[in-house]
Amino acid sequence: MIPYLQTIKQETEKTGYVLGGIKASSSVSNRGRSFWKTLEHQSLWTFHDLRRTMATRMNDLRVPPHVVDHLLGHAIGGVSGVYNRSQYIPEKEEALEKWLDYLGIRDFLLSSHR
Numbered sequence: 849m850i851p852y853l854q855t856i857k858q859e860t861e862k863t864g865y866v867l868g869g870i871k872a873s874s875s876v877s878n879r880g881r882s883f884w885k886t887l888e889h890q891s892l893w894t895f896h897d898l899r900r901t902m903a904t905r906m907n908d909l910r911v912p913p914h915v916v917d918h919l920l921g922h923a924i925g926g927v928s929g930v931y932n933r934s935q936y937i938p939e940k941e942e943a944l945e946k947w948l949d950y951l952g953i954r955d956f957l958l959s960s961h962r
Contacts, residue, residue: 850956902947909950911943919943 880895899920906916917924918936948954 850953853953853956905950906943906947909943909946911946912939915939915943 877895881892884891884893903916903920906919907913914924914928915936919940923929924932945954948957
Protein backbone atom coordinates (compact mmCIF):
# COMPACT_ATOMS: atom_id res chain seq x y z
CA MET A 849 0.00 0.00 0.00
CA ILE A 850 2.81 2.45 0.82
CA PRO A 851 4.33 2.26 -2.70
CA TYR A 852 0.88 3.04 -4.11
CA LEU A 853 0.50 6.01 -1.73
CA GLN A 854 3.94 7.24 -2.82
CA THR A 855 2.83 7.11 -6.46
CA ILE A 856 -0.37 9.03 -5.69
CA LYS A 857 1.62 11.62 -3.72
CA GLN A 858 4.00 12.17 -6.65
CA GLU A 859 1.13 12.46 -9.12
CA THR A 860 -0.77 15.00 -7.03
CA GLU A 861 1.90 16.97 -5.14
CA LYS A 862 1.34 20.16 -7.16
CA THR A 863 -2.34 20.41 -6.24
CA GLY A 864 -2.31 19.12 -2.66
CA TYR A 865 -5.41 17.02 -3.37
CA VAL A 866 -5.25 13.23 -3.14
CA LEU A 867 -7.41 12.93 -6.23
CA GLY A 868 -5.51 15.63 -8.12
CA GLY A 869 -7.96 18.50 -7.66
CA ILE A 870 -11.60 19.35 -7.26
CA LYS A 871 -13.54 16.93 -9.44
CA ALA A 872 -17.11 16.11 -10.38
CA SER A 873 -18.57 13.27 -8.32
CA SER A 874 -18.58 11.02 -11.41
CA SER A 875 -14.83 11.58 -11.84
CA VAL A 876 -14.22 10.61 -8.23
CA SER A 877 -16.35 7.47 -8.65
CA ASN A 878 -14.46 6.53 -11.81
CA ARG A 879 -11.11 7.01 -10.08
CA GLY A 880 -12.33 4.91 -7.17
CA ARG A 881 -13.38 2.13 -9.50
CA SER A 882 -9.90 2.01 -10.96
CA PHE A 883 -8.12 1.76 -7.57
CA TRP A 884 -9.22 -1.80 -6.85
CA LYS A 885 -8.03 -2.86 -10.32
CA THR A 886 -4.68 -1.09 -9.91
CA LEU A 887 -4.18 -2.81 -6.56
CA GLU A 888 -5.09 -6.12 -8.26
CA HIS A 889 -7.87 -6.89 -5.79
CA GLN A 890 -10.19 -9.68 -6.87
CA SER A 891 -13.44 -8.16 -5.63
CA LEU A 892 -14.89 -4.78 -6.44
CA TRP A 893 -14.94 -2.11 -3.75
CA THR A 894 -15.86 1.57 -3.85
CA PHE A 895 -14.97 4.75 -1.98
CA HIS A 896 -18.24 4.33 -0.08
CA ASP A 897 -16.92 0.98 1.21
CA LEU A 898 -13.79 2.78 2.43
CA ARG A 899 -15.90 5.42 4.21
CA ARG A 900 -18.01 2.73 5.89
CA THR A 901 -14.90 0.79 6.93
CA MET A 902 -13.28 3.93 8.31
CA ALA A 903 -16.40 4.83 10.30
CA THR A 904 -16.67 1.32 11.74
CA ARG A 905 -12.99 0.97 12.62
CA MET A 906 -12.76 4.47 14.13
CA ASN A 907 -15.67 3.63 16.41
CA ASP A 908 -13.82 0.39 17.30
CA LEU A 909 -10.81 2.60 18.16
CA ARG A 910 -13.09 4.50 20.58
CA VAL A 911 -13.29 7.68 18.52
CA PRO A 912 -16.54 9.40 19.59
CA PRO A 913 -19.28 8.95 16.95
CA HIS A 914 -19.82 12.71 16.55
CA VAL A 915 -16.11 13.12 15.68
CA VAL A 916 -16.37 10.32 13.10
CA ASP A 917 -19.44 12.04 11.62
CA HIS A 918 -17.53 15.32 11.35
CA LEU A 919 -14.57 13.60 9.67
CA LEU A 920 -16.90 12.03 7.12
CA GLY A 921 -18.59 15.36 6.44
CA HIS A 922 -21.99 14.22 7.69
CA ALA A 923 -24.56 16.87 8.53
CA ILE A 924 -25.27 16.96 12.25
CA GLY A 925 -28.99 16.92 12.87
CA GLY A 926 -31.25 18.17 15.61
CA VAL A 927 -30.38 20.77 18.21
CA SER A 928 -26.65 19.98 17.97
CA GLY A 929 -26.65 20.75 14.27
CA VAL A 930 -28.30 24.12 14.89
CA TYR A 931 -26.50 25.40 17.98
CA ASN A 932 -23.15 23.61 18.20
CA ARG A 933 -20.77 25.14 15.67
CA SER A 934 -17.60 23.48 16.96
CA GLN A 935 -15.40 21.96 14.29
CA TYR A 936 -13.70 19.64 16.83
CA ILE A 937 -10.26 20.28 15.34
CA PRO A 938 -8.19 18.77 18.22
CA GLU A 939 -10.54 15.77 18.42
CA LYS A 940 -10.32 15.20 14.67
CA GLU A 941 -6.52 15.46 14.75
CA GLU A 942 -6.38 12.87 17.53
CA ALA A 943 -8.80 10.60 15.65
CA LEU A 944 -6.77 10.82 12.44
CA GLU A 945 -3.57 10.02 14.34
CA LYS A 946 -5.28 6.90 15.74
CA TRP A 947 -6.41 6.00 12.22
CA LEU A 948 -2.92 6.39 10.76
CA ASP A 949 -1.51 4.25 13.59
CA TYR A 950 -4.18 1.63 12.91
CA LEU A 951 -3.19 1.58 9.23
CA GLY A 952 0.50 1.53 10.12
CA ILE A 953 1.31 4.54 7.92
CA ARG A 954 1.61 7.40 10.39
CA ASP A 955 5.41 7.62 10.28
CA PHE A 956 5.43 7.41 6.48
CA LEU A 957 2.91 10.23 6.04
CA LEU A 958 4.31 12.49 8.74
CA SER A 959 7.89 12.12 7.46
CA SER A 960 6.80 13.22 3.98
CA HIS A 961 5.56 16.57 5.36
CA ARG A 962 8.78 17.61 7.10
